[in-house]
Amino acid sequence: MRLIVILLGLLATLFSAALPATADEAELRAAIAKFSEAKKFSQTEAVIEEIAALGDPAAAPALNALSEGVLMVRESDGAVFIIRGTKDPLELLDPVTLEAVGSAPEDELSKVKVKNSIRRQIADVVSGLTLRASDPKVRLQAAATIFSRPDPEIIETLDAVIADEADPRVKQAFIEARAAAVLDSDLSSEEKVEAVAVLRARGGRDVLPILTSVSTSEDEAVAGAALNAISAVEENLMFWAAGQNIWYGISLGSVLLLAAIGLAITFGVMGVINMAHGEMVMLGAYTTFVVQEFIRNSAPGLFDYSLAIALPLAFLVSGSVGLVLERGIIRFLYGRPLETLLATWGVSLVLQQAVRTVFGPTNREVGNPSWMSGSFEVGELLITTNRLWIVVFSLFVFAVLLLVLKRTRFGLQMRAVTQNRPMASSMGIATPWVDAFTFALGSGIAGIAGVALSQIDNVSPNLGQGYIIDSFMVVVFGGVGNLWGTLVGAMTLGVANKFLEPYAGAVLAKIFILVLIILFIQKRPRGLFALKGRSVEA
Amino acid sequence: MRFIRKTLTGVLASAAIAASALVPAASAQEDTIKVGILHSLSGTMAISETTLKDVMEMLIDEQNAKGGLLGKKLEAVVVDPASDWPLFAEKARELITGNGVAAVFGCWTSVSRKSVLPVFEELNSILFYPVQYEGEESQRNVFYTGAAPNQQAIPAVDYLMEEESVERWVLAGTDYVYPRTTNKILEAYLKDKGVAEEDIMINYTPFGHSDWQTIVADIKAFGSAGKKTAVVSTINGDANVPFYKELGNQGIEASDIPVVAFSVGEEELAGLDTAPLVGHLAAWNYFQSVDTPENEAFIAAWKERMGEERVTNDPMEAHYIGFNMWVKAVEAAGTTDADAVIDALPGIETPNLTGGISTMLPNHHITKPVLIGEIQADGQFEVVSETEDLVPGDAWSDFLPESKPLKSDWVELKCGNYNTETEKCLGAM
Numbered sequence: 001m002r003l004i005v006i007l008l009g010l011l012a013t014l015f016s017a018a019l020p021a022t023a024d025e026a027e028l029r030a031a032i033a034k035f036s037e038a039k040k041f042s043q044t045e046a047v048i049e050e051i052a053a054l055g056d057p058a059a060a061p062a063l064n065a066l067s068e069g070v071l072m073v074r075e076s077d078g079a080v081f082i083i084r085g086t087k088d089p090l091e092l093l094d095p096v097t098l099e100a101v102g103s104a105p106e107d108e109l110s111k112v113k114v115k116n117s118i119r120r121q122i123a124d125v126v127s128g129l130t131l132r133a134s135d136p137k138v139r140l141q142a143a144a145t146i147f148s149r150p151d152p153e154i155i156e157t158l159d160a161v162i163a164d165e166a167d168p169r170v171k172q173a174f175i176e177a178r179a180a181a182v183l184d185s186d187l188s189s190e191e192k193v194e195a196v197a198v199l200r201a202r203g204g205r206d207v208l209p210i211l212t213s214v215s216t217s218e219d220e221a222v223a224g225a226a227l228n229a230i231s232a233v234e235e236n237l238m239f240w241a242a243g244q245n246i247w248y249g250i251s252l253g254s255v256l257l258l259a260a261i262g263l264a265i266t267f268g269v270m271g272v273i274n275m276a277h278g279e280m281v282m283l284g285a286y287t288t289f290v291v292q293e294f295i296r297n298s299a300p301g302l303f304d305y306s307l308a309i310a311l312p313l314a315f316l317v318s319g320s321v322g323l324v325l326e327r328g329i330i331r332f333l334y335g336r337p338l339e340t341l342l343a344t345w346g347v348s349l350v351l352q353q354a355v356r357t358v359f360g361p362t363n364r365e366v367g368n369p370s371w372m373s374g375s376f377e378v379g380e381l382l383i384t385t386n387r388l389w390i391v392v393f394s395l396f397v398f399a400v401l402l403l404v405l406k407r408t409r410f411g412l413q414m415r416a417v418t419q420n421r422p423m424a425s426s427m428g429i430a431t432p433w434v435d436a437f438t439f440a441l442g443s444g445i446a447g448i449a450g451v452a453l454s455q456i457d458n459v460s461p462n463l464g465q466g467y468i469i470d471s472f473m474v475v476v477f478g479g480v481g482n483l484w485g486t487l488v489g490a491m492t493l494g495v496a497n498k499f500l501e502p503y504a505g506a507v508l509a510k511i512f513i514l515v516l517i518i519l520f521i522q523k524r525p526r527g528l529f530a531l532k533g534r535s536v537e538a
Numbered sequence: 539m540r541f542i543r544k545t546l547t548g549v550l551a552s553a554a555i556a557a558s559a560l561v562p563a564a565s566a567q568e569d570t571i572k573v574g575i576l577h578s579l580s581g582t583m584a585i586s587e588t589t590l591k592d593v594m595e596m597l598i599d600e601q602n603a604k605g606g607l608l609g610k611k612l613e614a615v616v617v618d619p620a621s622d623w624p625l626f627a628e629k630a631r632e633l634i635t636g637n638g639v640a641a642v643f644g645c646w647t648s649v650s651r652k653s654v655l656p657v658f659e660e661l662n663s664i665l666f667y668p669v670q671y672e673g674e675e676s677q678r679n680v681f682y683t684g685a686a687p688n689q690q691a692i693p694a695v696d697y698l699m700e701e702e703s704v705e706r707w708v709l710a711g712t713d714y715v716y717p718r719t720t721n722k723i724l725e726a727y728l729k730d731k732g733v734a735e736e737d738i739m740i741n742y743t744p745f746g747h748s749d750w751q752t753i754v755a756d757i758k759a760f761g762s763a764g765k766k767t768a769v770v771s772t773i774n775g776d777a778n779v780p781f782y783k784e785l786g787n788q789g790i791e792a793s794d795i796p797v798v799a800f801s802v803g804e805e806e807l808a809g810l811d812t813a814p815l816v817g818h819l820a821a822w823n824y825f826q827s828v829d830t831p832e833n834e835a836f837i838a839a840w841k842e843r844m845g846e847e848r849v850t851n852d853p854m855e856a857h858y859i860g861f862n863m864w865v866k867a868v869e870a871a872g873t874t875d876a877d878a879v880i881d882a883l884p885g886i887e888t889p890n891l892t893g894g895i896s897t898m899l900p901n902h903h904i905t906k907p908v909l910i911g912e913i914q915a916d917g918q919f920e921v922v923s924e925t926e927d928l929v930p931g932d933a934w935s936d937f938l939p940e941s942k943p944l945k946s947d948w949v950e951l952k953c954g955n956y957n958t959e960t961e962k963c964l965g966a967m
Contacts, residue, residue, distance in 0.1 A: 068816075115701075116702060120793045123793065209762055209764025212763065244755065245752075251749075251751065356584060361589075362805060363585065363779060365810060382789075456780055458779035458810075460776060462582050465746070498751075501752045502752060506741075506743040506753065507742055
């Protein structure tokens with residue numbers, strides 16, 4: 001950021017050398033200083049216009065700072081500064097040179113107020129000032145701003161900029177921005193048809209409003225080209241919309257899988273109706289919060305690793321609560337499903353209220369590490385990074401669990417106990433402890449799920465309640481006692497839900513899914529992947 | 539860990555206070571005026587309502603420090619209806635008949651209010667309801683200190699139309715009575731203003747909805763039709779956090795598609811990284827950031843009592859106003875008798891926290907300023923627009939044909955739903 005600013009400054013001096021009438025630094029300073037007197041939004045807007053009229057790229061950092069709400073006025077003398085950092089006292093930077101010029105306590109500074117319309121105004125002004133910025137990213141940003149709010153007056157400037165632009169990507173962006181501006185202007189019909197072609201080639205949702213606005217044009221050639229382009233772009237978008245639904249479905253499915261996979265063990269394998277399963281998820285999420293809080297206070301540098309640290313801890317916390325729950329309550333209730341249901345439901349209420357008492361009833365903030373924030377585009381498909389990680393993570397957890405069950409000694413004992421308890425017992429397996437650790441494993445997995453869910457849902461005592469019904473639905477649908485069934489069940493429900501949602505709305509989609517599952521269970525009471533053999537009767 | 543210890547000591551301390559409060563209460567039962575607090579301390583609504591219980595206790599303690607009321611001390615009676623709507627009615631009955639409270643401050647969701655209405659009517663007691671709601675109601679025993687739709691939703695839409703020149707509208711809400719009624723009013727209002735049917739998209743989601751990918755993508759698509767688009771959100775409670783997270787992740791910025799929310803305040807933002815949300819809007823009658831001496835004192839007292847990191851919000855101010863009005867009315871009536879206080883309340887004036895004087899109207903709603911605030915990076919709101927005068931609350935919306943002729947006036951007409959066309963009081967609904 002700093003480098004850009006210095007280069008911008010250099011560019012400004014270049015400009016002032018080349019063009020005799022450009023503002024010098026003193027003039028810019030005087031204009032920026034007027035922000036201290038702007039008490040109303042209209043006055044702030046006037047000052048921005050004044051700065052824009054100077055045409056000095058060195059104004060960009062101050063304007064951007066204003067837009068971000070870090071341009072402040074020192075109350076004692078009315079001097080304007082850019083603020084860096086959030087620690088009191090705040091560090092002050094000169095608004096033009098961006099040199100550090102000391103610090104001031106927070107309550108001696110007052111912010112120059114902004115609102116959305118001013119932010120848009122600033123974006124427009126800055127894009128005009130940074131068309132020739134040295135950083136290609138800044139130029140791309142400028143092109144994007146012009147594209148979203150095209151202004152016919154800028155076409156000539158853009159022509160010059162396009163001729164000089166070396167970076168092909170930026171050049172293309174400028175050409176597209178120019179096309180958008182051309183369609184808004186009163187240039188010749190040929191120019192406009194050409195511009196429509198440029199936008200058609202670009203595609204995407206953003207070109208539709210521009211094309212729609214010229215499709216009703218009186219010039220038939222332009223209107224015809226625009227209509228053609230619209231249908232071509234829309235056709236392309238339809239294709240991507242299906243892809244998007246599938247992706248959203250997989251993403252929802254992975255969340256369901258995470259929430260249900262622990263239950264697939266406690267309910268699916270052991271047959272315990274554990275109503276407190278959601279609370280195990282919640283405990284995992286709160287563990288993440290405590291870890292992040294600890295890191296924020298003592299080692300802020302480790303923040304990006306907070307989830308990695310929280311994972312084993314969440315497993316341990318939820319796992320041990322599960323262990324205690326099994327040893328303390330559930331083991332006395334084996335074979336009495338109704339009582340288990342009621343007892344675990346009670347436990348879930350106790351856990352919720354305990355968390356509410358310790359952490360308070362309000363949501364707790366769990367931050368996204370930087371590598372989990374933001375999104376990227378594949379064609380017209382927008383993929384958010386945190387969802388992508390959750391899909392990867394849920395499949396990873398699934399694979400590990402499968403390995404544990406199929407390839408470890410504990411997994412073998414576990415399967416032996418659930419399939420034929422007396423036989424396993426007579427082979428020397430301590431069945432009560434296998435039960436306890438199986439339950440702890442299922443609970444621990446739920447805790448891990450909580451770490452992941454804290455990234456997309458809010459961390460409150462009610463977190464678990466939202467997932468308990470979905471989890472049972474997935475396990476029952478997938479087939480009790482079968483991990484693969486849980487995977488397929490979760491993904492099917494996720495994708496089906498997301499394909500129904502655009503047509504039926506979120507509320508109806510949920511109801512439809514529920515009805516479908518009920519019908520399905522009538523037909524196949526044991527779910528998608530039913531266990532066969534003697535264990536079924538047990 | 540430090541804060542856990544702090545919370546634990548806080549819990550112990552409050553337990554100790556509660557215990558110590560019980561002892562004198564038993565001996566001095568005759569000398570106190572009891573005030574009922576009916577807010578959920580457990581269950582889904584605890585997230586919002588616990589704060590209101592705390593603020594009521596603070597207000598009662600402050601009043602006692604000033605010498606109490608009518609020469610007696612006030613005593614808070616707290617019950618927990620556990621976010622369970624029928625339990626609200628039971629607990630209300632327990633407060634009024636069992637504990638003999640003079641007035642009750644409570645409820646959050648409309649369904650909980652509807653559930654206690656018959657109890658207050660039957661036992662003739664007083665309820666102060668502090669939350670913005672859908673209107674279309676006026677009951678003799680209830681005083682509505684939160685915003686009616688004309689004190690929140692309509693001015694917010696006006697702001698977007700005038701300042702942001704919005705032409706296309708997404709009305710997104712949670713699927714229950716408040717969003718549905720509010721959206722019905724807003725839809726009628728927008729059509730009244732000449733907005734075409736195809737420029738309004740209405741979307742409902744279940745309670746606690748957490749997967750917003752499709753809906754946010756839909757909003758994005760709806761917003762790319764070449765007209766300036768805004769989202770009016772009546773999404774309730776917990777569902778807001780994943781909604782705003784998804785907005786941030788999909789890169790919808792406030793300068794492109796602003797979201798104005800009616801249920802998101804300082805408390806809700808406390809659980810959220812607000813940096814990607816800067817510029818999104820909320821409409822309320824109070825913001826913590828409002829700079830008045832009254833508000834400064836209120837915030838200082840609140841933080842002193844509850845901790846530095848705690849925030850204040852709109853329903854808390856509503857209780858502040860409601861409680862002070864009740865105190866004044868009891869002083870004016872010279873008794874806590876429900877009929878006398880109900881008659882004394884209309885016309886009572888008391889300062890609100892935003893620098894104005896709120897008045898209790900004959901329709902049992904109050905006058906309030908309407909503020910539009912933009913979310914800031916520190917989780918606070920900055921006021922970008924404020925009505926010049928206080929707006930009187932309107933119980934029956936003028937934009938719904940069925941409620942347009944209705945009028946509420948408990949002073950002259952002694953009726954909550956007087957039909958001005960047929961000149962008849964419809965009576966109990």
